[in-house]
Amino acid sequence: xxxxxxxxxxxxxxxxxELRQPVKVALxxxxxxxxxxxxFGFLGPNGAGKxxxxxxxLGFIPPTSGTASLFxxxxxxxxxxxxxxxxxxxxxxxxxxxxxELLRFYAKIFGLPRAEADxxxxxxxxxxxxxxxxxRPIKSYSKGMQQRIGxxxxxxxxxxxxxxxxxxxxxxxxxxxxxxxIIQRLKNEGKTVFFSSHELGEVETIxxxxxxxxxxxxxxxxxxxxxxxxHENLEKAFLRIVGFQSATTP
Amino acid sequence: MKLSPLLxxxxxxxxxxTLATGLASRADRWSRRDQSGNLFGMxxxxxxxLFANQFFTMADVYFHSGYYPSVFDQKSAAExxxxxxxHGKKETEDDEKNEDFLGKPKDWIDAFGRHFRITQHxxxxxHTEREILPWLRLAADLDPQKIETFTVGAFFLRExxxxxxxxxxxxxxxxxxxxxxxxxxFELGRIYHESNHDRARARNVxxxxxxxxxxxxxxxxxxxxxIFEELVVNLAHLEEEAGNYGPAINWLHAAQTVSPNPxxxxxxxxxxxxxxxxxxxxxxxxxx
Amino acid sequence: MNKIFALAGVVIKELYRRKDFYxxxxxxxxxxxxxxxxxxxxxxxIVRYVKDICLLLIWVSALLxxxxxxxxxxxxxxxxxxxxxxxxxxxxxxxxxxGKFLGCWLATGVALFVFYFFFAIITGSxxxxxxxxxxxxxxxMQWAMLAVVIAMVLLGSIYFAAPSSTITICFIVVAGILGLxxxxxTVALQQPEPMQTVLTxxxxxxxxxxxxxxxxxxxxxxxxxxxxxxVLATLYAAVWTGIFLLLAWFGFRRKNLxx
Numbered sequence: 001x002x003x004x005x006x007x008x009x010x011x012x013x014x015x016x017x018e019l020r021q022p023v024k025v026a027l028x029x030x031x032x033x034x035x036x037x038x039x040f041g042f043l044g045p046n047g048a049g050k051x052x053x054x055x056x057x058l059g060f061i062p063p064t065s066g067t068a069s070l071f072x073x074x075x076x077x078x079x080x081x082x083x084x085x086x087x088x089x090x091x092x093x094x095x096x097x098x099x100x101e102l103l104r105f106y107a108k109i110f111g112l113p114r115a116e117a118d119x120x121x122x123x124x125x126x127x128x129x130x131x132x133x134x135x136r137p138i139k140s141y142s143k144g145m146q147q148r149i150g151x152x153x154x155x156x157x158x159x160x161x162x163x164x165x166x167x168x169x170x171x172x173x174x175x176x177x178x179x180x181x182i183i184q185r186l187k188n189e190g191k192t193v194f195f196s197s198h199e200l201g202e203v204e205t206i207x208x209x210x211x212x213x214x215x216x217x218x219x220x221x222x223x224x225x226x227x228x229x230x231h232e233n234l235e236k237a238f239l240r241i242v243g244f245q246s247a248t249t250p
Numbered sequence: 251m252k253l254s255p256l257l258x259x260x261x262x263x264x265x266x267x268t269l270a271t272g273l274a275s276r277a278d279r280w281s282r283r284d285q286s287g288n289l290f291g292m293x294x295x296x297x298x299x300l301f302a303n304q305f306f307t308m309a310d311v312y313f314h315s316g317y318y319p320s321v322f323d324q325k326s327a328a329e330x331x332x333x334x335x336x337h338g339k340k341e342t343e344d345d346e347k348n349e350d351f352l353g354k355p356k357d358w359i360d361a362f363g364r365h366f367r368i369t370q371h372x373x374x375x376x377h378t379e380r381e382i383l384p385w386l387r388l389a390a391d392l393d394p395q396k397i398e399t400f401t402v403g404a405f406f407l408r409e410x411x412x413x414x415x416x417x418x419x420x421x422x423x424x425x426x427x428x429x430x431x432x433x434x435x436f437e438l439g440r441i442y443h444e445s446n447h448d449r450a451r452a453r454n455v456x457x458x459x460x461x462x463x464x465x466x467x468x469x470x471x472x473x474x475x476x477i478f479e480e481l482v483v484n485l486a487h488l489e490e491e492a493g494n495y496g497p498a499i500n501w502l503h504a505a506q507t508v509s510p511n512p513x514x515x516x517x518x519x520x521x522x523x524x525x526x527x528x529x530x531x532x533x534x535x536x537x538x
Numbered sequence: 539m540n541k542i543f544a545l546a547g548v549v550i551k552e553l554y555r556r557k558d559f560y561x562x563x564x565x566x567x568x569x570x571x572x573x574x575x576x577x578x579x580x581x582x583x584i585v586r587y588v589k590d591i592c593l594l595l596i597w598v599s600a601l602l603x604x605x606x607x608x609x610x611x612x613x614x615x616x617x618x619x620x621x622x623x624x625x626x627x628x629x630x631x632x633x634x635x636x637g638k639f640l641g642c643w644l645a646t647g648v649a650l651f652v653f654y655f656f657f658a659i660i661t662g663s664x665x666x667x668x669x670x671x672x673x674x675x676x677x678x679m680q681w682a683m684l685a686v687v688i689a690m691v692l693l694g695s696i697y698f699a700a701p702s703s704t705i706t707i708c709f710i711v712v713a714g715i716l717g718l719x720x721x722x723x724t725v726a727l728q729q730p731e732p733m734q735t736v737l738t739x740x741x742x743x744x745x746x747x748x749x750x751x752x753x754x755x756x757x758x759x760x761x762x763x764x765x766x767x768x769v770l771a772t773l774y775a776a777v778w779t780g781i782f783l784l785l786a787w788f789g790f791r792r793k794n795l796x797x
Contacts, residue, residue: 059794093623094620096552106623109629150623359741360723381586383578383584440645
């Protein structure tokens with residue numbers, strides 16, 4: 001299976017503006033590969049480098065060294081993002097636009113013809129249950145509605161790769177179920193999903209493979225079963241891999 | 251005991267009202283601004299004079315259709331005035347030269363920039379002079395003690411726009427704010443003489459102007475010598491038109507005391523003397 | 539280009555959904571009508587002062603709309619984090635800069651057109667003449683100048699974190715150029731060294747926005763500016779706009795947006 005998403009010796013350093021402050025290394029030579037059609041979980045404690053990796057993949061920050069590519073195209077080329085959808089952890093969209101206008105705007109960015117855009121917008125608004133609110137400005141939406149419009153905009157171009165940054169963060173159980181259903185549906189359609197999450201229970205349920213990063217380094221990668229070998233569950237394996245020492249366990 | 255917010259509000263309002271009624275009579279003495287009796291005076295205080303000067307300059311800018319030196323062109327106040335035009339004199343070549351402040355372009359940027367600036371020296375004419383009136387009106391409202399505003403405004407209303415009634419009304423407004431000002435009286439006399447052809451009224455007003463001038467202190471007289479000369483010379487011409495050569499000669503003698511060109515006036519006196527001797531002799535009245 | 543127009547469309551929607559433009563237009567209209575209602579010596583044919591006041595208000599309002607709208611674009615996107623879903627799409631940072639510029643410029647152009655339309659109605663009702671070519675020339679020149687200003691503000695917004703800093707600095711620069719631009723060389727020649735050299739350099743290197751102020755031509759009925767000069771001025775504005783946009787792109791393309 002070909003690699004849809006690939007990083008090779010990816011290194012990212014943050015230099016402080018203040019003099020004599022040490023350089024912070026966010027990623028240390030990360031080698032990562034996500035294959036077509038799989039649901040890939042990207043795990044790690046806070047500050048492990050998950051968001052930095054996503055920022056590099058999405059072109060928000062340049063790597064210090066190493067390479068990252070999507071569909072074989074260097075991530076620094078805008079065309080690399082033609083076939084991806086992105087759902088950020090915190091959903092902020094243009095408050096003065098309506099849901100329909102927002103989706104139409106992104107459809108134009110992707111170069112979708114008008115008729116196709118109209119058809120997709122209708123289907124997506126139905127999928128995320130925002131048809132009734134489609135003509136209201138986003139500033140009048142609740143947090144849940146904003147999350148749903150986020151999901152809709154990430155799917156506007158019928159992406160082959162979906163990058164989700166903690167997609168169920170802040171959602172109620174119904175919302176989380178909805179997101180899981182969407183991920184499953186995409187998997188059934190042969191799409192690739194790459195997402196980060198702290199909900200290890202969810203990751204265990206839906207992911208084909210996971211990677212665990214800690215302090216900028218890749219600590220483990222494989223199927224859930226492979227990583228959980230010798231442990232009760234993925235959570236226990238995760239805690240051991242990141243070197244968590246329980247205060248209560250001797 | 252907790253004080254109810256509503257009760258506190260009522261108490262504060264009552265206190266404010268009491269203080270206001272008590273302080274109102276004292277507050278009048280603190281500020282001169284509200285005693286000015288004029289909206290602009292109340293709004294701007296003494297700063298209104300700055301605005302008045304600026305609006306008077308705007309009238310000049312409008313008269314020259316935007317061709318006007320800026321503060322950076324360092325024209326002195328005397329060189330950029332419309333008074334010379336207001337006294338009925340045509341601009342001489344020197345006037346034209348003095349007002350050509352642009353000169354040659356300093357560089358290619360200046361040269362190109364002149365395509366987007368007014369570079370032609372023109373004057374408003376054919377009743378377009380009306381466009382300067384709003385600025386003169388505002389200048390007069392802001393600073394009623396600025397005599398120039400009234401005299402210039404009246405000149406343009408009378409001479410260029412053929413509205414002697416409005417010119418007279420404007421000058422009378424100036425006279426109310428500047429009682430018995432010689433310049434305003436002179437311009438008023440010009441209206442009666444040149445527009446209304448009312449020699450008697452013109453004589454009365456000009457003679458009043460002369461009387462007011464003679465009542466000035468020597469220091470004040472020094473500043474107004476030009477206007478005194480204008481008054482007495484015009485009185486002389488008026489008397490000459492009426493055939494009263496004796497009084498005309500007397501006026502010209504008075505003019506000689508202040509004129510920078512007494513020899514020129516002497517020529518006129520000699521001419522009048524010849525006319526007088528050709529007439530039936532009349533005992534000239536002492537007019538001053 | 540479709541992406542750039544799509545980005546521009548969002549900027550235009552933002553402008554007409556915010557209240558700024560309507561407030562400025564109503565203020566301009568009220569002040570102009572108040573000025574026009576004044577009676578000076580019972581002469582209802584006096585019109586130049588109305589033109590002067592109205593055009594001054596139009597200039598101030600258009601500059602306000604242009605500078606305030608543009609200064610907010612990039613910082614507001616970063617602060618609201620809407621920049622991330624946008625850049626996650628196949629759009630380059632250069633296209634974002636171009637789209638923001640085009641949106642601000644077109645939006646300002648629409649505002650200018652409305653202002654000048656109002657101006658033409660008011661003055662035409664007094665003068666009974668409509669020198670449309672003169673008005674169009676003045677509108678175009680002002681719009682060309684605003685292109686330079688918008689590009690400059692966009693550049694400023696990349697480097698200054700707060701929109702208020704960008705707005706203040708750009709207003710001062712623009713007001714300085716409009717007021718002093720013509721005379722800076724004269725002032726420079728009167729200064730001792732090294733100030734003379736510094737001011738002379740500034741004079742030659744700065745964009746001469748004062749060329750685009752054709753209010754005097756409109757107010758004093760001076761007719762049209764010569765067409766070759768008009769075309770050259772347009773080209774000059776295009777060059778300066780390009781310079782500022784390129785600099786903005788250089789600054790934006792390597793900027794770390796996550797900090």
